[in-house]
Amino acid sequence: MQLPDYETLTLAADNGVLHATLNCPEARNAMNVAMVRELTELAGFANDQAAVRALVIRGAAGNFCAGGDIKDMARIRQADGSGDPAADYNRGFxxxxxxLSRTRAAVVAVLEGAVLGGGFGLACISDVAIAHKDAKFGLPETGLGLPPAQIAPFVVARIGLTQARRLGVCGGRFDGEEARRLGLVHFCEPDDAALASRLDETLGQIRRCAPNANAITKALMLRVGNEELEPLLDDAARQFSECVRSDEGKEGTAAFIEKRLPGWAE
Known part of the structure; x- marks a missing residue:
């Protein structure tokens, strides 16, 4: 698999896992225009690669992401020309x-240091979020005179309306353990070794699941609450039937009967 060459991201592939590191350490990996564009492109790349079963996102130099790049915001505010560049910039988030939320691959976020603003949003779209206990989470936008405009819907979907409202109007700052209590992250680990161990365990669990079944399951779950239930269940039944007859379904059933690992888990 030929990996793309990005300006703000470093990529590595290993046994079905694509590791993406946000790599602007001088800005605590704050998202500039280039990073937003490259993360969007990365989602498409991961979605198109059948070999990619998990996408791990983390930040360089001990920080996940400190939010949007304030310098970029200032430049856009001063930009001349037609249209609304500030709205276009924000909508890109x-x-x-x-x-990223809709990629076929399972998205795993490894959260250390600053997890603010846009980084907070990235945590909210992950399928599995693993935090260091000393990670610093927050929605600082309102303290800058801005709303967390694109992030807010994903925060509500992740932790529920009442907690999201509290964090939104208080510019909430909290650590990894509070993030776990809120349901923002699934695991909170006490040190780097435990964080690495939890990531390895999670990736092992993902590798034991059938890739296409995982992708279908994720897509079905993302539709819940956005569509009428009965048509969604009808569609789910059709997909179940297709999976039963698929090579993946046949292999999974055979492996169970023969008391062995299926091919995708070996």
Whole structure:
């Protein structure tokens, strides 16, 4: 698999896992225009690669992501020309978050240091979130005179309306353990070794699941609450039937009967 060459991201592939590191350490990996664009492109790349079963996102130099790049915001505010560049810039965040959320691959976020603003949003779209206990989470936008415009819907979907409202209007700051209590992250680990061990365990669990079944399951769950239930259940039944007859379904059933690992888990 030929990996793309990005300006703000470093990529590595290993046994069905694509590791993406946000790599602007001088800005605590704050998202500039280039990073938002490249993360959006990364979602498409991961979605198109059948070999990619998990996408791990983390940040360089001990920070996940400190939010949006304030310097970029200032430049856009001063930009001349037609249209609304500030709205276009902001909307790009939502496009990126949606694209990553909808990838076929399981998205795993490893959260250390600053997890603020846009980084908070990235945590909210992950399928599995693993935090260091000393990670610093927050929605600082309102303290800058801005709303967390594109992030807010994903925060509500992740932790529920009442907690999201509290964090939104208080500019909430909290650590990894509070993030776990809120349901923002699934695991909170006490040190780097435990964080690495939890990531290895999670990736092992993902590798034991059938890739296409995982992708279908994720897509079905993302539709819940956005569509009428009965048509969704009808569609789910059709997909179940297709999976039963698929090579993946046949292999999974055979492996169970023969008391062995299926081919995708070996």
């Amino acid at each position: 939502g496009t990126m978050l949606t694209a």
